[in-house]
Amino acid sequence: MRIARREAALNYLVLGVFSLFAVVPMVGVLLSAVTPTTDPQAGFHLPSSFDLGNFVEAWNRGQFSTYLRSSLTVTISVVILTSILSIFAGFAFARLHFPGKNVLFFLLLAGLMLPAEAFIIPLYYDLRGAGLTDSYWALILPQTAQSLAFGVFWMRNQFRTFPGEIMEAGKMDGASDLRVLWRIVVPPSVPAITTMCLLVAMWTWNEFLIPLIMVSSENLRTAPLGLAFFQGQHITEYSLLAAAGTIVALPIVLLYFFLQRRFISGMLNGISSR
Amino acid sequence: MRLATTNRTIPGASTTRARSGRRPRVQWKAYLYVLPAFVVFAVFLGIPVVQTAQYSLFEWNGIGPSTWVGLQNYVALFTDVKLRDSFLHAGVMIFFYSVVPVTLALVLTAVISRAAHLRGMSVFRTLLFLPQVVSSxxxxxxWISIYSPEGLANQVLRAIGLGSITRAWLGDFDTALPAIGLIGSWLGIGLCLVLFLSGVANIPRELFEAARMDGAGALREFFGITLPALRGQIAVALTLTVVAALKTFDLVYVTTRGGPGNSTSLPAFEAYNRAFTTGQVGSAAAVAIGLSVLILVITAVIQKIQPEDVE
Incomplete structure (x- = not known):
């Protein structure tokens, strides 16, 4: 489409201003993180020299290697569990016929809207009663349950659009449902599965409330939870906090920059198809 | 909306057709496929939701015996000043998280309605969307740093000669709540803009051309074509931002813990605080149920503006 030069200039101006508005706080964090501690701490300043000391300091004073390991363990577990369970359930909801299907599906769907507060209070007491609080299980299983609402919904939508003839052909050749699912339906669905995994990974990595309530040992703290405690101990050391914040946000932000199309389309489609 | 099409494909229809129109055979194996997901969902989410409703009818400090109080915890949502305020504050959050970004993004979309076709749009989209992926x-x-006495907010104000109104924004009774709200506006604006621009890109060009031929001005073009065509995207944007506003917990927990005084307490924070610090578990459960109902009702109302799927 041809766009007049003046219109294009206006568009670039508006987009530029608002993109800047979106990234200025982030750029501020990065600048602050490489600012030597002798410089002014708060505000937006160009650092007098490029100094990675804050990262070293944050890494050593906080237990960030522990927090990252914990986050990684929880995130990978939730992603694997959610994708396997969602692929099976999504396939059944999309392609198999069984009584109670709609009721079960709408129950799952309700989980998409509910705030975590709606289930976390009794869940804490239930898990404490079972001796499961302050363990990886208390982080992994509730977050898997939360992700399943989205995952099942997402996979069902994906599998519904899968051409039925191809599955029929597989069945004619004598393949079982299970074989049809894993050999015929799943391989071409890998892009959709990847998108689901990315979104679930992002939500799990960034989750704050569930770790806050479920764990008390420092070595189980996830990265955002560790950062919140770190912030409480170093309230005005902004450069140190900026470095710590960068460490916590970086893994997902990097993933996002490499796979931004999947993130954006996944979030917009996943949500708009609710 | 995809949900509207639930009945369009009868499950297993293709099987049936292949077998000369018999009723679809019940595939009992399906339960084995659904069971693992459903058990995890039920044990860690479904059943606890029911328990929350049950908790909300009792007074319990989390340790000792509990007392049946009926609907008293729900009455308190309206009569207890602290709780009532937290829901009123949620209303303020909806204004900042939802009304501001959706309105602003609509105005901007009207101004730059053809930006989706610009070169370099994907770079802008990536940057505008970035706040969505950063841990809250x-x-x-x-933003604690931005709002601090020597932070960026005050720096900008001093630079434009408004040094007299600088303050510790999150520590002031009057400004703490709007200050948190503005973080929400910052989060929402890029999301809404990306959403609306992608929606505008799908409007057939001929519509605009026809309107221009008829001599329609920019304003009529916006209200006559753009706005109606964006109904679906507006519904999505409102749902997302309103739900985010009502669920706000992390931001308040980290920035103000509900303070100063009570000025930034929100329902999600009250529920947490009552359940895990002040030992009012029953009341916390009632707040949680109240909040959930509010979210479900508001999202159902928003769905009404979404166009029906005509396929």
Whole structure:
């Protein structure tokens, strides 16, 4: 489409201003993180020299290697569990016929809207009663349950659009449902599965409330939870906090920059198809 | 909306057709496929939701015996000043998280309605969307620094000669709540803009050309074509931002813990605080149920503006 030069200039101006508005706080964090501690701490300043000391300091004073390991363990577990369970359930909801299907599906769907507060209070007491609080299980299983609402919904939508003839052909050749699912339906669905995994990974990595309530040992703290405690101990050391914040946000932000199309389309489609 | 099409494909229809129109055979194996997901969902989410409703009818400090109080915890949502305020504050959050970004993004979309076709749009989209993927705790620590006495907010105000109104924005009774709200506006604006621009890109060009031939001005073009065509995207944007506003917990927990005084307490924070610090578990459960109902009702109302799927 041809766009007049003046219109294009206006568009670039508006987009530029608002993109800047979106990234200025982030750029501020990065600048602050490489600012030597002798410089002014708060505000937006160009650092007098490029100094990675804050990262070293944050890494050593906080237990960030522990927090990252914990986050990684929880995130990978939730992603694997959610994708396997969602692929099976999504396939059944999309392609198999069984009584109670709609009721079960709408129950799952309700989980998409509910705030975590709606289930976390009794869940804490239930898990404490079972001796499961302050363990990886208390982080992994509730977050898997939360992700399943989205995952099942997402996979069902994906599998519904899968051409039925191809599955029929597989069945004619004598393949079982299970074989049809894993050999015929799943391989071409890998892009959709990847998108689901990315979104679930992002939500799990960034989750704050569930770790806050479920764990008390420092070595189980996830990265955002560790950062919140770190912030409480170093309230005005902004450069140190900026470095710590960068460490916590970086893994997902990097993933996002490499796979931004999947993130954006996944979030917009996943949500708009609710 | 995809949900509207639930009945369009009868499950297993293709099987039936292949077998000369018999009723679809019940595939009992399906339960084995659904069971693992459903058990995890039920044990860790479904049943606890029912328990929350049950808790909300009792007074319990989390340790000792509990007392049946009927609907008293729900009455308190309206009569207890602290709780009532937290829901009123949620209304303020909806204004900042939802009304501001959706309105602003609509105005901007009207101004730059053809930007989706610009070169370099994907770069802008990536940047505008970036706040969505950053951990809310990192967002919170970032804005704590921005709002600090020597932070960026005050720096900008001093630079434009408004040094007299500088303050510790998160520590002031009057400004703490709007200050948190503005973080929400910052989060929402890029999301809404990306959403609306992608929606505008799908409107057939001929519509605009026809309107221009008829001599329609920019304003009529916007209200006559753009706005109606964006109904679906507006519904999505409102749902997302309103739900985010009502669920706000992380930001408040990290920035103010509901303070100063009570000025930034929100329902999600009250529920947490009552359940896990002040030993009012029953009341916390009632707040949680009240909040959930509010979210479900508001999202159902918003769905009404979404166009029906005509396929």
């Amino acid at each position: 705790v990192v967002v919170a620590t970032t």
